[in-house]
Structure formats: structure tokens, C-alpha cells
Amino acid sequence: MSRPDLHQRVRLQREQRMAQDRVRTRRTVTRRDGTRVEIDGRWLVEFCGNDYLGLAQQFEVVNALQDTAARHGVGAGASHLVSGHHAAHEALEREVADWLGYPRGLLFGSGFLANLAVQQALLSESGDVCVQDRLNHASLIDASRLAGCSLRRYPHADAEGAIRQLRLAADGAAMLATDGVFSMDGDVAPLRDLALVARAQKALLYVDDAHGVGVSGPEGRGSVAAAGLGPGEVPLQLATLGKALGGYGAVVVGDEALVRHLAETARPYIYTTALPPALAAATTAAVKHARRDQWRRDKLNELIARFRRGVARHGLAPMDSDSPIQPLLCGDNATALAMSAALERAGYLVTAIRPPTVPDGKARLRVTLSAAHGPAQVDALVEALAMARDAIRDGAAA
Structure with a gap:
């Protein structure tokens, strides 16, 4: 009986993930300050974590x-x-x-x-x-x-x-x-x-x-x-x-x-x-x-509503959610990765979520909000999202 070579299987599976834009890469956070994280020597505003009430660093x-x-x-x-x-x-x-x-x-x-x-x-x-x-x-x-x-x-x-x-x-x-x-x-x-x-x-x-x-x-x-x-x-x-x-x-x-x-x-x-x-x-x-601390939930709900109003003004349609999780569908994996990369260049960390975490054809940016965010940060993220969308759309049209 010939057994399968596990190293070969691993190599072939990774090649398949690369071809489908499904390779996942770990990012190393060296420092954290509120909603800001330092990655690769650069400070980014994080909009993809789950610290919804801002309690992770509460004194x-x-x-x-x-x-x-x-x-x-x-x-x-x-x-x-x-x-x-x-x-x-x-x-x-x-x-x-x-x-x-x-x-x-x-x-x-x-x-x-x-x-x-x-x-x-x-x-x-x-x-x-x-x-x-x-x-x-x-x-x-x-x-x-x-x-x-x-x-x-x-x-x-x-x-x-x-x-x-x-x-x-x-x-x-x-x-x-x-x-x-x-x-x-x-x-x-x-x-x-x-x-x-x-x-x-x-x-x-x-x-x-x-x-x-x-x-x-x-x-x-x-x-x-x-x-x-x-x-x-x-x-x-x-x-x-x-x-x-x-x-x-x-x-x-x-x-x-x-x-x-x-x-x-x-x-x-x-x-x-x-x-x-x-x-x-x-x-x-x-x-x-x-x-x-009801004020934390009240502030969070205000930021959620602010974000949804902002993206709606720019013709960006988040999925139907009143929670801190505000997904923006991108469709294919390549578009989700391109949007995430454009946001990072603008100073924001929003990870692209791709299959098998979500169904095929439903890759997305999973934007998450926290009571630790400020209104100005949310407004700036909305502008960065719109600019990233327009740049990718214009590039595809060209």
C-alpha cells in the first residue's frame, strides 16, 4: 500500500489557497494604545477587533x-x-x-x-x-x-x-x-x-x-x-x-x-x-x-449609527446589522484583499474575511466598532473606505 506524502499534500493545498487568494497571514502587534496598534513599525487605527466595550485596557x-x-x-x-x-x-x-x-x-x-x-x-x-x-x-x-x-x-x-x-x-x-x-x-x-x-x-x-x-x-x-x-x-x-x-x-x-x-x-x-x-x-x-457602565453601550450604539449613516452617504451598503459587527461585502477574495490593503495604506487595520470563514463569493471587510473609538475616527474610516472603493473601481475600469 502506498501512503500519501503529507508534505506533498501540504504543499499542494497551499498552492491551491494561493491560487484562490485564500492564504492567511499573521500580523504581529508590537504595541497597543487604545484603538491604535503598531504593526511593522507603523501605527494603525484598528477596526477589526472584538473589544466592543473598550475594557481590555481599562485601568x-x-x-x-x-x-x-x-x-x-x-x-x-x-x-x-x-x-x-x-x-x-x-x-x-x-x-x-x-x-x-x-x-x-x-x-x-x-x-x-x-x-x-x-x-x-x-x-x-x-x-x-x-x-x-x-x-x-x-x-x-x-x-x-x-x-x-x-x-x-x-x-x-x-x-x-x-x-x-x-x-x-x-x-x-x-x-x-x-x-x-x-x-x-x-x-x-x-x-x-x-x-x-x-x-x-x-x-x-x-x-x-x-x-x-x-x-x-x-x-x-x-x-x-x-x-x-x-x-x-x-x-x-x-x-x-x-x-x-x-x-x-x-x-x-x-x-x-x-x-x-x-x-x-x-x-x-x-x-x-x-x-x-x-x-x-x-x-x-x-x-x-x-x-x-451603560454609557459604554450608549456610546457604542451612537458610533454604530454614525458609521451606517456615513457609509450610506457614500453608496456603501453594510449588511443589515445593529451590532458592533458591520460587514461590507466585497464579493471576490481579490477585491476584499485590495480594499484591506488600501485601508492599511491610509492608516486603518481592517482584515479581509474570506472563505471558508464565510461562504464562497461573500468575502468581506468585517468592520467592528468599539466604545473606545471616537466619532472623528469613525468619520475618517468612512472616508477611507469610500476612497478605497473608488480607487479599486477606477482601476478595474481602466
């Missing part, structure tokens, strides 16, 4: 990190169930659960790990199914593969499509999983309709609200709260700590029995070192600010 958050590290060291030293569960972890879990109105929370090293854990611990290969929105985050898709359950996908934001898929798999346990705010389109899932579907089909509704928590809903409690839903309709919810809260990690909130089951059986929780206690302390400080 009380940074002080909590430094103080806890000075007193307790850098790492947790072990997994949660061995000796790595620290009082700072406990405090963070309680703070997030109380904020979102759930009985209990469980801290994970990342949202990706949390999504793997939820499905792996609750679903099995014996006829279970996970029904998902077609534009769900990759971690939710990979989680179904890890769990070994049947994965069925419905058209984006189509609650009727979800119920059809659930009806096709009526034997085993069922989970209906969706993003709350979709990371690449910026729109919100029809959560009230999905809650009715889940109830009618006896499925557990699980919402990954990575891009909603901190930004939308009363007190920033996210898209679930904004829809008027809670633990009764959404028994499990994911709150990512690395987006609006400016840190790292994730907390799954839910009822006591479900969260306890995750803590006792989920492999991505059991077999990994706990998050550094200092980082947990910093995130707890960030959560407190997110809960009380």
Missing part, C-alpha cells in the same frame, strides 16, 4: 490582573478538578451567572472549548441530533462532530427550517444550537421563534452569545435577555469573555443539574489546566464595569 481591569498575579502567581497549576480551581474562578463564575440571571456558571479556557464541552457531554452517537443554523460558528459545528451525534443544519435564521430538521430526527435526544449574534454577519438569531420550536420539539435550546453579551439587552445581558428569554427557554447559554469583556475564556451558564453534569463529565473541562487566576480576577472586574 481597574489591568490592576486586578497585576495585583492577583503578584499575590497568587501566573498560572492555576492544575485542572479545576485536581487543585487548579481558585477563588478567583469561583468569583467569576458567580458574577457572570448572577449578571445573566442563571443559577450557576462554569468557566472554560475558551469559547471553542466550551462549545465542544456542551455537546460532547450531553449528546451521543445513539440517535441524538444537534440542529444548527447554517452560519453558526465553526466551534459549534466541530462540537457535533466530536460528540458523534447527527448534525442537521437549517437555512440562516429560518425557524421553520429548524423545526423541519428536528422533525426528521425524532428518536434520540435533540439540541437546537445557534449563535445569538452571528460573528460574520452581525445579525441576531430569531431567538423567540427558536425557543417556541425547541419547546414544541422537546429540544434543548443552546445559545452561543459570544458577540451579544455585554453589548445588547438590559444591562448588557445579551441577545437572550434582549429577546425576553431566560433559563426556562434557554437552559444553557455561552458567554465569551474575550469579546465585549476584553479578556479571555468563556462561561457556560445554566441550571444546576446541567452545569454540574458538564463539570463532572465534559472532557474539554476535565482534561485541561484552569484559566490563570489573575485573568479570572481581571475579567470579574470587567464584568462589573459591563454591568454598570
